[in-house]
Amino acid sequence: MFNTYDTLEQATHAQQRVTALLACGNNLMPVSWHMPVSKSPFRYAVAVREENYTHQLLEQNGSFMLNFLPFEYYEVVALMGNIHGDKEDKLALSQLEIEKKDRHANPLLSASDFVYECVVCDTYKNGDHTIFITDVKAIHVNEKQSEKPMFFSGRGRYATIAETVCVNKKNLQGV
Numbered sequence: 001m002f003n004t005y006d007t008l009e010q011a012t013h014a015q016q017r018v019t020a021l022l023a024c025g026n027n028l029m030p031v032s033w034h035m036p037v038s039k040s041p042f043r044y045a046v047a048v049r050e051e052n053y054t055h056q057l058l059e060q061n062g063s064f065m066l067n068f069l070p071f072e073y074y075e076v077v078a079l080m081g082n083i084h085g086d087k088e089d090k091l092a093l094s095q096l097e098i099e100k101k102d103r104h105a106n107p108l109l110s111a112s113d114f115v116y117e118c119v120v121c122d123t124y125k126n127g128d129h130t131i132f133i134t135d136v137k138a139i140h141v142n143e144k145q146s147e148k149p150m151f152f153s154g155r156g157r158y159a160t161i162a163e164t165v166c167v168n169k170k171n172l173q174g175v
C-alpha cells in the first residue's frame, strides 16, 4: 500500500543522496542536489536555492570546489547547513584544514575523499533553485579513500553504506 502526497514537504520519505561541501571563497555550503551531466567533457551540475548566500557568491565568482567528505564529518556538514555565510565566517567555524586553493581562491579541504574543481559554464532556473552547470577543470583524488561516503536524506538524517558489491559484466549474459 502507498500513501500519496502532493508536495515534497508532506512526503516524509528518505531519498538518500551523496552529500558534498561546496566551497566558494571562504564559504562552505552542504549540497545534496547535484549530478554529473556530461562525461566528456566532464560537466557537473549543482542546484542552489536563490536565498542562500552561496547563490550570490556563485553569480559573482563563477567557480567553486566541490569537496566530497566522508561520513565522519556529518556534524560539521550539518552545522554548515544551518548558518549563512553573509553572517558567519563558516570556513573558520568549520575548523577544516585547507590543503590548497585553486586559482580562484576556492579551498580544497584536506579531509575530502575527492574534489571537483568547477567553473560555471551555464545556468538554468526553474522553480526555487538555480542549476549551475560547470566544466570540471580538475578532479583531485585523495590517496586515502574512506569506505564510508556521506549520504543525506533530509530532516537531519545522515547515513553511510553498509555493503559494497562488484558485479562482473561477463557474468551478466542470460540474466
Ligand SMILES: Cc1cc2nc3c(=O)[nH]c(=O)nc-3n(C[C@H](O)[C@H](O)[C@H](O)COP(=O)(O)O)c2cc1C
Pocket (backbone or CB within 6 Å): 019, 027, 028, 029, 030, 031, 032, 033, 034, 047, 048, 049, 050, 051, 052, 053, 054, 055, 077, 078, 080, 081, 082, 083, 084, 085, 086, 129, 152
Ligand atoms: C546535508 C545538506 C544538504 C543540503 N543540500 C542543499 C542543496 O543541494 N542546495 C541548496 O540550495 N541548499 C542545500 N542545503 C541547505 C544549505 O546548505 C543551507 O541553506 C546553508 O545554510 C546555506 O548556506 P549559505 O547561506 O552560506 O550559502 C543543504 C543542507 C544540508 C544540511
